Amino acid sequence: MGPTIDQYLVANCLYVIDEFNMLYKGWGKPELKNEADEKFNEMDITVRLGYPFKQNAHYTAGESGRLKKAQKINHDLYIGQRDFKIEVKYLKNWISSANTRAASKNWSVFQQDFDWLMDEIDNGKNGKVAFVIGWFNCVDSFSQLIQLGTGSGAYPLVDERKLSYFPFLVKKNENAPKQTKNLTYDYVNAYTESPLRTSSERKGKYRCMFIGEEGDKFHFALYYGK
Template sequence: MGLNPTIDQYLLSTCLFIIDEFDEQYRDLERTQLKKIADEKFNEMDICVRVGYPFKQMAHYTVGDSGNRTKSKVNNDIDIDSKDFKIEVKYLKNWRSASGTSSASKNWIVYQEDFDWLLQEISEGKKGKRAFIIGWFNCVERFSQLIQLGEGNGSKPLASERKLCYFPFLRKMTVPTYTTDLVYNYNSAYKPLPVNLIGEADQELDCYFLGNEKDVFHFAIYF
């Protein structure tokens, strides 16, 4: 039996087309305008539908369906049963409080659950069949404004080494490293990056970082 395309090969081209779509729509907007659109006009389902669209009728969407949640696995946002593909999707945005301050829309535990699920699936032989996608508009100065990467609370916490392991496309600008000292390493884009986790010597988790400085949208694909 010959080799079949893996899930990351399908998702790589799909996500690049999505970036092109958003570039065509929003490339001329000021960052403040793009930020408003990102926070108010888009949600996770918008990204899920775009990711699943090329699979047509093969795709089954279960976003927001908590009935399948167990202690060991999270519900999968997109199932393509005919290929045994399962995809989890997260969209990064900010909530604005009554006082006018912005904060990450989800706690870190939500992302950790997805990473744990993917690692478990890979350990059970599903490498090439499972993926976790994170998407976000390139509308803030720092990635840490959209996701909690610090060891604690506050406006400038120290970056968590445990969390940073999941983002090999981020570069530390100082040591010790605060969350405000993390920038994108665009030289790492468009190629598979190993995700080297603390205490996980034999894991096989890889990541694609998709986007450049001028793109209005970025993706991280874990597989």
């Protein structure tokens, strides 16, 4: 079978982290947050992940609009030589209705990508498909960038179904309530492959790897099948 998609992408993710560590050395989180929200978008991260593949990388972003719904492209990056399909999501905040930079993408967008990945793996695409989430390490809580709560409000309880997709998140304090604001990164187990405990109706083996250290300016979550 040869090298699998995760083996390539771990190296690519580390290149991106090294780049941002050098570029934003000495920057504090508030300053980095403004940069993340105002200067970067999904394509910036997709291009960086695809760059090491050189001329073998084909960027499919924007092509879906030219195709019929049945032909919708569910990945942002295609590596023809290896038949790799990679979906990318970049986490940031937008201006909310309250005129604060706190709005984030709806959970349904991420659910669609997880479903796509698992469908592909269930259909025998192990080692050929991946879903990559990237974000700047510039907020106090991961839940500021992605909706992990059971409802609205300032301190929602964690939605366990959503949390199952992020095995690298743990409570800051075992005695603290299981609210989204109390979740933090499990840096001890970074670069370690973790299983995703999903619906029993799914038959594939899905894996997640958290890539990043506490002092890094950028983090990744890499999803793939085994």
